[in-house]
Amino acid sequence: TTRWKIQENGRWNNQAIQEAAELLRRGEAVSFPTETVYGLGADATREEAVAKIFAAKGRPQDNPLIAHIAGREQLYQLVERPLPYVEKLLDAFAPGPLTLVLPSNGACAENVTAGLPTIGVRIPDHPVAYELLKACGLPVAAPSANLSGKPSPTTADHVWADLNGKIAGLLDGGPTGVGLESTVVDCTEEIPIILRPGGITREQLEKVIGKVMVDPALAGENDRPKAPGMKYRHYSPEVPLWLVKGNIQAIQDLIDREKQNGKRVGLLAGTALSGLLDADHKMELGENIAEIAANLYDGLRTFKEGDIDLIICEAFPEEGLGQAVMNRLKKAASDYVLLD
Numbered sequence: 001t002t003r004w005k006i007q008e009n010g011r012w013n014n015q016a017i018q019e020a021a022e023l024l025r026r027g028e029a030v031s032f033p034t035e036t037v038y039g040l041g042a043d044a045t046r047e048e049a050v051a052k053i054f055a056a057k058g059r060p061q062d063n064p065l066i067a068h069i070a071g072r073e074q075l076y077q078l079v080e081r082p083l084p085y086v087e088k089l090l091d092a093f094a095p096g097p098l099t100l101v102l103p104s105n106g107a108c109a110e111n112v113t114a115g116l117p118t119i120g121v122r123i124p125d126h127p128v129a130y131e132l133l134k135a136c137g138l139p140v141a142a143p144s145a146n147l148s149g150k151p152s153p154t155t156a157d158h159v160w161a162d163l164n165g166k167i168a169g170l171l172d173g174g175p176t177g178v179g180l181e182s183t184v185v186d187c188t189e190e191i192p193i194i195l196r197p198g199g200i201t202r203e204q205l206e207k208v209i210g211k212v213m214v215d216p217a218l219a220g221e222n223d224r225p226k227a228p229g230m231k232y233r234h235y236s237p238e239v240p241l242w243l244v245k246g247n248i249q250a251i252q253d254l255i256d257r258e259k260q261n262g263k264r265v266g267l268l269a270g271t272a273l274s275g276l277l278d279a280d281h282k283m284e285l286g287e288n289i290a291e292i293a294a295n296l297y298d299g300l301r302t303f304k305e306g307d308i309d310l311i312i313c314e315a316f317p318e319e320g321l322g323q324a325v326m327n328r329l330k331k332a333a334s335d336y337v338l339l340d
């Protein structure tokens, strides 16, 4: 795996962009930063190039990929008959952390869409992603650049840890900004439907286009405490994570009880709560929900098997960006513990 730094001695490394673009044109898989998380890209028009993404990640074949493009003109080369509100969404949020699911015109390879009649398209808001997409001139299929099941990568080191030796290249553009994946919106119906909460909130979307629905599969999903031992195949840290809601004393009592059971307990929480609790290791996620989102995946990767036996993680209010944060945490958690 070739690893390029995008800033060398304070200078933009255009050579790296050109080399990475050339690898993409040759049908290789290359990781690059976006404003959300690092992506693992390949030429979306070539089946055998896209297959390298699935192989490197160990990703199930039935999970479709997002086609990344440099600008709006390219969108109309991939999709058919977008509904009128799609223009409004593009005006307001492109480039940005929003993926539009639209009727595919079949220009992308079949394994990008997993055989669906629709395709997810996104214009990322990151200078490295933009320059790379422009330089290669292709739609680039890209899932998050992590091993399937692990937390998404928000730094080049995360990508390196998961995929070194399995991909052709990695463009190191530093830490990503938003830190959570894009909002995925099904735009094939009169009223759009959020399939995955993300960097753009439902409130932001509704301000621009009016009513937006949320996939019923999201609401209710893992809302109640689950039977212990239930396994998740998403965003999973190396050690079990309990998502915990309750007053400070109740959370401290839970930590102390688990420590008495011989467990080394790691705490993942916002600055306020972190300062009030005592644990074997603490990872402070930040002062506000934007900081918490940006640091979340790094936090999930911080606690290593051998150092820590259990992660206790604060449950955050499910408003605004908190909806996306809690969506990921519920998938990462092996239990959701409601105290008091």
Ligand code: TXA
Binding pocket: 034, 036, 037, 038, 039, 040, 063, 064, 065, 066, 097, 099, 101, 113, 116, 118, 119, 120, 122, 124, 142, 143, 144, 145, 180, 181, 182, 183, 184, 195, 196
């Ligand atoms: O922020 C992001 O979206 C990042 C960066 C790299 O752009 N990408 C990303 O890709 O998160 P991935 O593959 O990890 O997640 C793509 C999500 C999946 O939940 C997938 O099921 C959904 O988008 N998706 C893609 N195409 C779809 C389609 N045609 N219909 C419904 N869902 C689709």
Ligand code: MG
Binding pocket: 143, 144, 152
């Ligand atoms: Mg992913």
